[in-house]
Amino acid sequence: MKLKVKLLDLEAGGKFIVVLNREDAEDLGASGLSRVKMSSGSKSMAAIVNVAVESVPRGYIGIYNEVKKYFNLKDGEEVDVEVAQFPTSVYYIRNKLNGKKLAYEEILEIVKDMVSGVLSEIEIAAFVTALHTFGLDLDEATSLSLSMVETGKKLDLKRPLIVDKHSIGGVPGDKTTLLAVPIIAASGLTIPKSSSRSITSAAGTADRAEVLMPVNLGIDEMREVVEKTNGCIVWGGALDLAPADDIFIRVEHPLSIDPLLLPSIMSKKKAVGASLLVVDIPTGRGTKVKTIGEADLLAKDFMELGRRLGIKVRCAVTYGEQPVGYAVGPALEAWEALNAIMGRSQPYDLIDKAVHIAGMLLEMSGKSESGCGWEMALEVLKTGRAEEKLREIIGAQGGDPKIKPDDIPLGSEKITVYSRRKGIVLWIDNASIVEAARLAGAPKDKGAGVLLHKKIGDKVSEAESLATIFAERAGKLERAINIFEDFPAIGVGDRMNMLIHEVRERPVAKKAFILER
């Protein structure tokens, strides 16, 4: 059926929706919520059908912005519409629902149909749920990784050796990448680092880096920066390395499940052409992975999946019981990282983590012939070569290479939290710190966040300051401070205080879900 385009100026958060006149829909045999195949020029897609009585006359097709953009449509243009064939990939999803293992060709078909809009949210949600409940074995994880690479763009750097690092996330304030990438690039290795924005955290690496430089680079711009500087720190979202992953995340987030952790990470590393990779697995009560045993098992899977994809993987199981460094929130973290790389401050844990992760890659690549990579990395940091490289990258990405920590605007609304007793800091609750930072406005308000003044093991006097909360708006500061009052985020006591709290009635378990990966 030939129909004339009527642009509707409506958006549905990424879904492909078209509106047919009720009678045209009936003639086509497509009623509400079914799918049509729509073609224009050489492109075609499957779109969800809504119907209208008068607002879309017979012979016309109402077009949502997502569809307009895909085809680059204009009002009045003619397009071809037919009832969509029932996608074979749905049969494969049904097989997974019944516990069957899927083959590569089947998974590829599912991922392709997902990316081209053929699958509905119901089908995608069922697939992700089945992956969560039945689990996926390494064959399926490999197939998923390769399918996600297959359906995305590739970086195609003409370099013999490409390395990468990745944290599975979960520990607040983790600005390690802002130090590790410059150290690695300054050592002569090529590291095309793409990062994500925050989903459930207070800041993603892309949010942190954006305080220092533009990060919304396309894949060609990214290639230019890496060819010039050996490294980059860009947002992955504009690169289209694995568009399937954005769709998976849209489903995983409301359900708080994350069965695609491994394929999601590994597909992007494959797409940038990495052959050496260090995966950071922060471990501790407030992170994704609670125990070292669990971390080791996950590491094994990463290494095996890497082997199948032709990527040599080593994992760093790291301490994650408290934020890394003192700052949590985009601007605060960028400020802390810039100070640290300039040698103006010494957040020891941050530096230790950065040089060890950089060091592992230096060892794997054979750059550190002594065999002690972290010492070599520390040397690169201390001599200022890392700072120089960071500024080079900032400049190449279009930022101000002369940026000073004082240039970074922090939230003007702030309040400091004081200890009610003297003692030492016994624990810091990551989830509460993140919640406070988010209530204060992070990551959207870049100046919002939490700056710790004490960390675990530090001595505290009565009424000494523990942390300062920053916000850009007074109302948000108010909300954030309440969290500190309701759920103490920092525990101060004597070394022998064994009781954390009493459980007197059925407790409400607040469980934070960490999707960043």
Added chain:
Amino acid sequence: MKLKVKLLDLEAGGKFIVVLNREDAEDLGASGLSRVKMSSGSKSMAAIVNVAVESVPRGYIGIYNEVKKYFNLKDGEEVDVEVAQFPTSVYYIRNKLNGKKLAYEEILEIVKDMVSGVLSEIEIAAFVTALHTFGLDLDEATSLSLSMVETGKKLDLKRPLIVDKHSIGGVPGDKTTLLAVPIIAASGLTIPKSSSRSITSAAGTADRAEVLMPVNLGIDEMREVVEKTNGCIVWGGALDLAPADDIFIRVEHPLSIDPLLLPSIMSKKKAVGASLLVVDIPTGRGTKVKTIGEADLLAKDFMELGRRLGIKVRCAVTYGEQPVGYAVGPALEAWEALNAIMGRSQPYDLIDKAVHIAGMLLEMSGKSESGCGWEMALEVLKTGRAEEKLREIIGAQGGDPKIKPDDIPLGSEKITVYSRRKGIVLWIDNASIVEAARLAGAPKDKGAGVLLHKKIGDKVSEAESLATIFAERAGKLERAINIFEDFPAIGVGDRMNMLIHEVRERPVAKKAFILER
């Protein structure tokens, strides 16, 4: 935020969608695909947010027809919109995703939020998938049944004893209800029968009955009919007995899973106040339940769930290896049933099934004191009292009580299929018969369908007619006949023909999914 209504004349197949101006959406903190709570008068709902730049100006809210209908909105009216709280029910769904058993209060919350539009399709799909993969135990099935009753309307007949019958479906041509309900009502029992339309079959009981009388009755009209005649045969969809079920079906259908079979059926029986129920479980290769052992297990679950809901259940495990009677398709089936109840034809299996199912209820209720219910039922049928009652019901529901079989329009396009050899009918493939009837236009084209001339065990000469396919349009007849040629639907051979077919290469398993319940 107060916003002015702008009706959009768009429909989304039952979902609640509103369109905000992008800036209003940002002020509210609601972007694409998030939810807002919308209130007007004393009613409120959660709606999915789409956004627009110009077509919905600031200060306005674009309204889909489903939302308009719910609130009865007019253009320019003011409504209140705020960001929806994160629904607690999603936590319960997450628990089910992790294999936890849900309590009644939790399931009620999920079903309530589903019915009021608070839950997204992603969340509902995940819930249904988890019910399918983990299964639901009888406690959860009870909770689901009660929650579905709780969120729907009730019939509230002021009668001491209400009985009901139900088939879980799956056997084509099953017009048993058209005979059984009049027999039961004519015997002095009250049977407020609601039926479904076809989803994956060639005709649902509501489609069949609609050929004889209006079936789209509201709950008050239904009550009137039953008070007048002791029975009715109406479509369940307009009654709102369990609106949750329609939403579940919307998700189950594309996924071909049916974890809600038991709660779905039992909730509607509870909602009409039934205390005695016969559940028909057709059994055989072409039906939902393949073996008698499986049927017995399912029967046990029905009886136990009934006990918990205060409904005494007996199950009839019935023969389902071929269609019931000779006709498949709405008009053909109504025509066959009317002929049979008038004593003009003798489709023995149909009559046998109807009197046995009616007889079981007569025995359970104590109406048949002899203890032989089916003989009493047959007597009611033979003496014409069942016909009289059917005509009474037809009249009460607004149909022509004097309707004759010849008044029923059958498809004018038809073609007869002949046997290529002589022998006896060894098997009839239910799925192929259904597919042919659907391709011919059933259930939408009421006159379309398949009329068998032979059934299993019948002798056939060479070139004798096996079946006639009816359609309302020649093009559809063409499609239907192809099926008969590609996949023989009726197997004719000698008693000793043991080979059904050879498998020479990887076969494509065509598996029919039957959702009717």
